[in-house]
Amino acid sequence: MEYIDVAVIGGGQSGLAAARSLLAHGLRPVVLEASEQAAGSWPHYYDSLTLFSPARYSSLPGLPFGGDPDLYPHRDEVVAYLLRYAEHLDADIRTGHRVTAVRAAGEGFELDVAGGRTLGARAVVAATGGFGRPNRPALPGLDTFSGNLLHVSQYRNPAPFAGQRxxxxxxxxxxxxxxAELAQVARVSLASRAPVRWFPQRPFGRDLHFWLMATGLDAAPLARFQRRPASMAVIDDGRYRAALAAGLPDRRPVFTRVDGPSVTWADGTAEDVDAIVLATGYLPDLDCLTPLGAIDRSGRPRHRDGASLIHPRLAYVGLEWQRSLSSASLRGVGRDAQRAARRLARTLRRP
Known part of the structure; x- marks a missing residue:
């Protein structure tokens, strides 16, 4: 069995930031990425996805994003940036290595990798982030829907939905x-439990992230006061609010039930629909930590500010609201990675 210093599970933005910080603290990380490239979930998001933060606020530590600092990068530009970042790291990054189980072994760990291989590690950083597992709410009758049911993680572009309800x-x-994108080619309703909340993308003529950085709110340790994060306001430059105001899409309370091809709305009316897209968020993908007892029944990690409450040599990077509102973002994940690496280095040096 091969023995390594620190196993970093996940090779997206969180894992890459963690690897850099671990190297800076004299540790030797091995990044284990399930897919065939070190870009995390970004290649799988929908085609038109564009960041809400401009390039100047969208970098990992040590390598600027590049290009016009005031432009908002597209999904494919983020993928290219992450691949470039991985190339610049002097770290052992192993793609095609899906970790299936992590077990305690003495003071350290044993990791099972798909295909039958086992690795030993002195410490583990779980850097799969908070967006690895689509959240599919238990809406009444949803399992009976006979149309096209998909999570937004499976959506790519509006072309297959042209002319549909x-x-x-x-x-x-x-x-x-x-x-709003689907409403350009289909008849679309946005169904939600509460009305959409809005926040301007450029308040007082400056990007929102300028103000977050200037006020210190971006890095403020707010997670302990936000154990159940409320839904975030939609960041908008005006076009999406205008689209909803024009009924493209229309917004209505979420349906009360599904029965075969039809949904029943709150007013009692029923209609057949062709497709339901669940844009209902994500959960951490941390099932491999189950043998450690490190996650609760809902699959969420037992931690405080990224430090495991179960094992002193286990840390997390990239969780939503791990420590601050920017913990799961390109601009903020590096701060949490530095804290995790510093803590692990201190732990591993103890006699």
Whole structure:
């Protein structure tokens, strides 16, 4: 069995930031990425996805994003940036290595990798982030739907939905963006439990992220006061709010039930729909930590500010609201990675 210093599970933005910080603290990380490239979930997002933060606020530590700092990068530009970042790291990055189980072994760990291989590690950083497992809410009768049911993680572009009746469930950024895009080719309703909340992308003439950085709110340790994060307001430059105001899409309370091809709305009316898109968020993909007892029944990690409450040599990077509102973002994940690496280095040096 091969023995390594620190196993970093996940090779997206969180894993790459973690690897850099671990190297800076004298540790030797091995990044284990399930897919065939070190770009995390980014290649799988919908085609039109564009960041809400401009390039100047969208970098990992040590390598600027590049290009016009005031432009908002597209999904494919983020993928290219992450691949470039991985190339610049002096780290052992192993793609095609899916970790299936992590077990305690003495003071360290044993990791099972798909295909039958086992690795030993002194420490583990779980860097799969908070967006690896689509959240599919238990809406009444949803399992009976006979149309096209998909999570937004499976959505790519509106072409397959042309001329159809589509319901998008959710009230966050992805829900609003995808619903507005679909409304250009289909008849679309945005169904949510509460009305959409809005926040301007450029308040007082400056990008929102300028103000977050200037006020210190971006890095403020707010997670302990936000144990159950409320749905975030939709960041908008005006076009999405205008689209909803024009009924493209229309917004209505979420349906009360599904029965075969039809949904029943809150007013009692029923209609057949062709597709339901669940833009209902994600959960951490951390099932491999189950043998450690490190996650709760809902699949969420037992941690405080990224430090495992179960094992002193286990840390997390990239969880939503791990420590601050930017913990799961390109601009913020590096801060949490530095904290995790510093803590692990201190732990591993103890006699």
């Amino acid at each position: 589509v319901v998008v469930v959710g009230a966050g950024n992805s829900a609003v963006q995808v619903a």
